[in-house]
Amino acid sequence: MARPDRAAARAEFYAPEIAFDRPVPKVPAAAFRAERDRAFAADAATGSIPCDLSGQLGSPWPATTPTMLARYVVIRAGETLQHQHCSTGEVFYVMRGAGERCAGPNNLRGSAAMHSACPAVSRSSIWQRRMRSCCR
Structure with missing residues (x-):
């Protein structure tokens, strides 16, 4: 066995x-x-x-x-946030400003009042996500 x-x-x-x-x-x-x-x-x-x-x-x-x-x-204007969460997905709602989420093939651009649901990137893929915001 x-x-x-x-x-x-x-x-x-x-x-x-x-x-x-x-x-x-x-x-x-x-x-x-x-x-x-x-x-x-x-x-x-x-x-x-x-x-x-x-x-x-x-x-x-x-x-x-x-x-x-x-x-x-x-995310302050011109700055980047990298994160790694152990999750199966992510849901975003952009409250103000604009930005970009980069996660392997799941890249998103969004601005205020946009929402999205995304699959999480697996541990064997690129985990780093960057978001840029123009809100400040």
Whole structure:
């Protein structure tokens, strides 16, 4: 018999008919005003600001819900943000300015009020993403 690999040893298996009946913690109501204010401050530095409820959710990793982490991303004009997240996808909404997301074959250009959903780039692909913004 083959030895299970490390990923298989950590995996949780659910039959399709009960896959969505697994217990998940209740998500508390949160407004994230402090995070919003940090993101919209005139002197906000390029970077990301997580909307983290992991303490209330009992999660060992940053999380806004049991399966997602929302964050504000600030990119000052002329600057670049590179990030590497362990995720299966990303959703963006451009609040102001304009920019570009470069991630292998999944490049996007966008400006205010544009939204998009993108697949994440796998670990074997180029992980670096750059975004440029003209908002400041």
